[in-house]
Amino acid sequence: MMDSVSMKLLAFVFLLLRCQRASLALAVDFQVEALVEMRTQLGDKRGVLSDWKDNQMSPCYWANVNCQDNKVTTIILSSSGLTGSLSPSIAKLTTLQQLILDNNNITGGIPPEFGNLSGLTILNLGRNNLNGSIPDSLGQLSKLQNLDLSHNYLTGNIPSSFSNLLSLSDINLAYNNIRGAIPQHLLQVAQYNYAGNHLNCGQNLSACERGSTLTGGSKNFKLNVVIGSIAGAVTFSVTVVLVLLWWQRMRYRPEIFIDVSGQNDHMLEFGQIKRFSWRELQIATSNFSEQNVLGKGGFGKVYKGVLPGPNSIKIAVKRLLNVDSRDGEMAFLREVELISIAVHKNILRLIGFCTTPTERLLVYPFMENLSVASRLRDIKLNEPALDWSTRMRIALGAACGLEYLHEHCNPKIIHRDVKAANVLLDGNFEAVVGDFGLAKMVDIGRNTVTTGVRGTMGHVAPEYIKTGRPSVKTDIFGYGVMLLEIVTGERAIAFHPDRIEEAGEILLTDQVKLWMEEGRLLDLVDRNLDAGRRDCPSRAVGGVAAG
Template sequence: MKLLAFVLVLLGCLQCSAAAEFQVEALYEMRQLLIDNSGVLHDWKDNQMSPCYWDHVTCQDNKVTKISLSSSGLTGVLSPSIAKLTTLQQLLLNGNSITGGIPQEFGNLSSLTTLNLGRNNLNGSIPDSLGRLPKLEILDLSQNNLSGSIPSSFLNLPSLNNINLAYNNLSGEIPQYLLRVAQYNYTGNHLNCGQHLFSCEGGSTRTGGSKMSKLKVVLGSIAGAVTLLVIGVLIVLWWQRMRYRPEIFIDVSGQNDHRLEFGQIKRFSWRELQIATNNFSEQNVLGKGGFGKVYKGVLPGPDSIKIAVKRLFNVESPEGDLPFLREVELISIAVHKNILRLIGFCTTPTERLLVYPFMENLSVASRLRDIKLNEPALDWSTRMRIALGAARGLEYLHEHCNPKIIHRDVKAANVLLDGNCEAVVGDFGLAKMVDIGRNTVTTGVRGTIGHIAPEYIKTGRPSVKTDVFGYGVTLLEIVTGERAIAFYPDRIEEAGEIMLVDQVKILMEERRLHEIVDHNLGGAYNREELEKITQIALLCTHMDPDQRPAMSEVVQMLEGEFVPVERWEEWQLAELNRRQQHETRQQRKLFSFSEESLNIQEAIELSTGR
């Protein structure tokens, strides 16, 4: 039964991803027909994994529910593709300069409650298909150039309570049922009300609602005033009761918050995590990154389960929700023993928190570089097991997930270790999903200096091969215990920083490979494995991304006894050619500089008459 439940959850995740991709296509087609002079749609790109991170788009359960582009300076025409968003509840495009007609396809927006296209330059007739919107409550088509009559299909709008068709070129009779809604406005047209309710002077109707509606408004106002008075009294009583209590826990998301279960992902209350982390004490901080701090915690209860709580920064900024949404979405897809498992999350108006299992041995980086008293260094066999576990995790992301996932920040600090020092790839705050038929997406360059592949820096296009580069650097970190960029005063003529990859290349060429091994090992390592692991690392950091191995090939090489001879010979030849080209460029620069200096010297001599 557990296996069946897991399969159902996984299938649901894949369906969510497919639905997200479908929504991206629909919204991108919408953007293609709109002219965005103000750049408000700058992040609406067809290569994104989900539209839920875009500006002016609101989602619920990864489904688009609201498009809010009021007064955004848009021109162009409306796309029928909008109608593909069957979960859309609110479409707000009022206050722009959109032209053309209203697509008949809008009648397929079965979840729509609000359609506001007022104050544009729309023309043509009102589509009778809008009468197929059973949940439509608010319809505003005012201040356009619409003509024709009001569709008789509007009789089928049982939820409609606010309609505004003012200042168009509509003609004919206003149906009686549209004069019974709570709020209406038909002024500025050539409409008449018929002979059953009101007389229409000048061919236009008055604004307002029925007597019953006005009575409801009065009664509602009285009820509202009474409610406010009662709430005020309750607040005073609550304050008097609480003012003398020395300690108060406030759960912003609700003390009796209903638990939302998504597979094995649980929703925690703010109070639970506040207690678990001792009010987010600085003494419980495990680490700090670009997106937030990670705290150690213990869940209250008989089991005293240890957890790690990531508290994200800047959640109220325009992009503050991106890391949170990205991790929840991606980790719900990626399920593997070498991928960090998400236990749960917590959201409040001002907080976004992610809850993971506590990794007893923290990260590879911390175990390599923050060795404490009486804490043994990672031995050689453990390091080799970590290298293989991390490789298997990345292989799963690249080749077995659908869609594929690019981590974008592979480094020793993001490879975590459980109580048995088994490697778990974590921190998906920068990760991206990739379409099956396309291996790259265009995005801003993100990651950690020293682990970023050179082609990613140049083009801004990450791929699975940029992850392979980061993994190669991570292998060298595991072997050497050094950082990706380290200080080597005795290795270069001018003391300063040098890339770990370049340093290893120098020592490999000089046959001094033993010098790169972490001194904390005390010489206890396997020399054949050292050569193999170094060769794999250099293959992974090949300057040509097409020549880097796939992670499945890396796993095979790690599990085998040696690196295929032909692959290593190809790397050596490519490295030799790269160095020769570099030396040629340097010589040309030197010659150019010398020639320029000579010309300057001659000019000085001529000017002085020498």
């Protein structure tokens, strides 16, 4: 049985989420409804829409959906094997900016309601099996920049209303059954392709396309050969110059790169996950420079890196310690195995790995906003603190990730080290649960697994310490402590001197209990929040205290 203070803490967490839900409910319920209706009319044999469920509060954590300020702005479902038809309910998503459904097997017509998507900038329905005429209403999309309806079975004329698409810079209607004249404005667009129809393009087929980067249409073979030859010669010359420059730079470079015995351990393979060479990661991290260290943990260090190439992709490289020990090797194998099983928007994705006889490294996407812990407590000069809305969005994202591990993985996964430092933040402050070095899998028929007590002080559930048996409740306790970190801005076991009332109160959970017992509700709320924005969390705490 939980004591009264513990019950109040649980109610506090519940009210915090209710506080967030109240502010979002009106804004997001219709979005969930619209997307579920869209899913209902589509055939999804691959299960790419499996997490689009009508019992969830927000669609912003679903796969293939992106949001800004809790409003759906992008749906990308290219090459997803979808069948069925397009639902008019998509038009309810009035904040939608990009709808990309190309290269599927969607049939039926284009709903006229799509003309109500006033913020749409990209509409790509190319390479499907759509039929019927192009709705006149699409001419109302005043912000539309990119339109691709190519490789379908569309009929009729190009709507005269398309003359109103003044923002259009790229249009592809190639390979349909469209007839008639092309509106003059559409021949002035920077890139267009109308080939493969029954349109009046004039004497020359080339008049039907100009500078098109979209799919479809015939190309001038000779021109391509000439361009390809020139490009090949230029590429070769540039490559030679770059190789010489690189050799010159490496020759006089002061850094020393130490080769690792054996370079690669080919005994370990992990399916389709990319294998990096030791040298690749050495170069990417500047020889694992201390200046590139993002963080340290019990199993090693994490380094920021940049993969060489035209895109300069940023990565995070976890270099594990004690790989020759059983614990070190198990941590490596566990993390690769679990992340291979768990694929979700709010779960850290593994890009690749590197193994040598003496090294074990894991490669992840670089998270632009680091971790929840760093954004709460390591705020740089002139850097704004996380506002209340963002904090609650982070809490919801982390909850979605944990719910996926607990309920949708087979076998279910217990993280065992849920804390603010292990919840990462991408460029849009979307929460991503990471660091699976302590995670455990649990058989479907069992709720717990016996193991040694692992975790971080201040985040470990008391019953786990007592029994040594982690369960889903272990993660929920850690998540609750993280919520307190999000609200208070404090560490789980350390405080600023002016916030400590008694020397014995060192755990955040104990400190919160003390403040609640004394009715000091505002002391619970992070002082970095604006005074006006501290109202919601303090009211939530007030409701708990009054109860």
